[in-house]
Amino acid sequence: MQILTRTQLLALDEQQLLAQCRCEASRGTGPGGQKRNKTSSAIQVTHLQTGLSAYDDQERSQQINKHHALQKLRLAIALNLREPPILWTAPIPSIKNDAYIQWIAVLLDHLNEHNFSVAETAAALGMSTSKLVKEMSKTTALWQHVNSERTARGFSQLKMP
Numbered sequence: 001m002q003i004l005t006r007t008q009l010l011a012l013d014e015q016q017l018l019a020q021c022r023c024e025a026s027r028g029t030g031p032g033g034q035k036r037n038k039t040s041s042a043i044q045v046t047h048l049q050t051g052l053s054a055y056d057d058q059e060r061s062q063q064i065n066k067h068h069a070l071q072k073l074r075l076a077i078a079l080n081l082r083e084p085p086i087l088w089t090a091p092i093p094s095i096k097n098d099a100y101i102q103w104i105a106v107l108l109d110h111l112n113e114h115n116f117s118v119a120e121t122a123a124a125l126g127m128s129t130s131k132l133v134k135e136m137s138k139t140t141a142l143w144q145h146v147n148s149e150r151t152a153r154g155f156s157q158l159k160m161p
Helices: 006-011 014-019 033-038 062-080 099-113 118-125 129-136 140-152
Strands: 021-026 042-047 053-056
Touching: 006 062, 006 099, 014 021, 014 062, 021 062, 042 062, 053 062, 062 099, 062 140, 099 118, 099 129, 099 140, 118 129, 129 140
Parallel strands: none
Antiparallel strands: 021 042, 042 053
8 A cells, every 4th residue: 555645645535535444334322222223334434554543423324424434534634644834825715625624734734833833823824813713713623632732832722712
């Protein structure tokens, strides 16, 4: 299997990404009645190259859960794999746009480069600090990741706008 960079991984379509993963089906957990407890609709995908994994069991459909798990895996890749920062010249994509995950990855590269200083990162990206904080607050996993990294570096946690 060819070793891919984070940027290449995030550019793969769903089928290409799935081909690089181990996919396991299981029964969902928690409440939901007989259907949930008798069908193997829960999905865990593990990316073999990186070891990152994601799980989803929210729906009765295995296909929908697989799609959601792959979306979560993309986010995990963006949150955990760093590359040298590049300049993001396009407008910040909508949270529903596939490019949003790529923007998160680039943002985290810049945050990492600037030791998670929001002011320095905002300046490097050509935006105000308040605009950057507002954009980061749109995604819970990103918000938690940034605050965790800031805490580990001795900075105070960011407050929700």
